[in-house]
Amino acid sequence: MNPKGEEHNGESIPASPHSENGSVFEDALAGSPPKEDLGTPITTVVYHSALEPVCPSTPRSRDSAEKRRQSMAIHRRQSGNQGNSPSVNRRPSNKIVKSTIIPLTGAQIHLVRTLWRQIYMSKGPTVIGSTIFHKFFFKCPKVKEQFRRCPLPRNFPNHDSFAKAHCKAMSELFDQVIENLENLDTMTSELERVGRIHAEVMHGELSTKIWNDIAETFIDCTLEWGDRRCRTETVRKAxxxxxxxxxxxxxxGHSDQRKRMLSMRATAANIDQLAVASLQIA
Structure with missing residues (x-):
């Protein structure tokens, strides 16, 4: 770290582009003689600062200048070492790196998978999904209205049939996740694809905040599955x-697709504005 300025005898000496090598300050403090015309007696001048001469040099003043030069050199080396110190240059990073690997133990995987198999086989995917969505729509009625207004996909005669298929698909997706708990990275692309589809179907109007509400609703439903033995702290954490x-x-996936769609809309709007402007000029 180069010092922004050195302080000498209460007077500030501004730094210069050559201050790293100390040439300017060392010459001034060591009493470098200024250039004189030939034939003119050379008088060595000691500079009290970079601008003002103080007095002609004497053995005592030269010794004093040498001490000042050495002191400045030591101070400069200390400043350089401090600048290279990890405690000064390296600031602690606040960035949190999220891991895609869930730290589930073998016991947690076994308990969760066993419980899910029982619920999935006894209730069926459609009932499980319907229960989750009923609780979610009760918590977020605005999203329920959005769901009813969303475009009806092909092969569905009405929204009721689409809602049932949606509930079943969600439970089946969750079943795939449970089957791949040992290697969840294999599910990343599929889960992101689901998020992108929701952004496309709703034309980017679905807020990303709803996913937090869905997570809370899902967790609340898991607390109702099984008997008391299935509601231990270990299972809840899993x-x-x-x-x-x-x-x-x-x-x-939902957020990335929304950003892409908004960017495309902005680009299309700019093209339309340019087209209108060109027509007006013509």
């Missing part, structure tokens, strides 16, 4: 980690 992973990836 469900929370699994759902957090799913929602994170879905939200990522």
């Amino acid at each position: 469900w929370a980690l699994i759902i957090a992973f799913m929602i994170e990836k879905i939200k990522l």
Whole structure:
């Protein structure tokens, strides 16, 4: 780190582009003789600062200048070492790196998978999905209205049939995640694709905040599955980690697709404005 300025005898000496080598300050402090015309007696001048001469040099003044020069050199080396110190240059990073690997233990995977198999086989995917969506729509009635107004995909005669298929598809997706708990990275692309589809179907009007509400609703439903033995702290933490992973990836795909769609709309709007402007000029 180069010092911005040195202080000498209460007087500030501004730094210069050559201050790193100390040539300007060392010459001034060491009493470098200024150039004189030939034939003129040479008088060595000691500079009290970079601008003002103080007095002609004497043995005592030269010794004093040499001490000042050495002191400045030591100070400069100390400043340089401090600048290269990790405690000064390297600031602690606040960036949090999220891992895609959920730290589930073998016992957690076994408990969650066993419980899910029982619920999935006894209730069926459509009932499980319907229960989750019923709770979610009760919590977020505005999203319920958005769901009813969304464009009806092909092969569905009405919104009721589409809603049932949607509930079933969600449970089947969750079933795939449970089957791949040992290697969840294989589910990342599929979960992100689901998020992108939701952004496309809703034309980017679906807020990314709803995914947090869905996660809370999903976790609330897991607390109702099974008997008391299935509601231990270990199982609850496992469900929370699994759902957090799913929602994170879905939200990522949804957010990326929304940004892409907004960018395309902005580009199209700019093209339209340019076209109108060119027509007006013509």
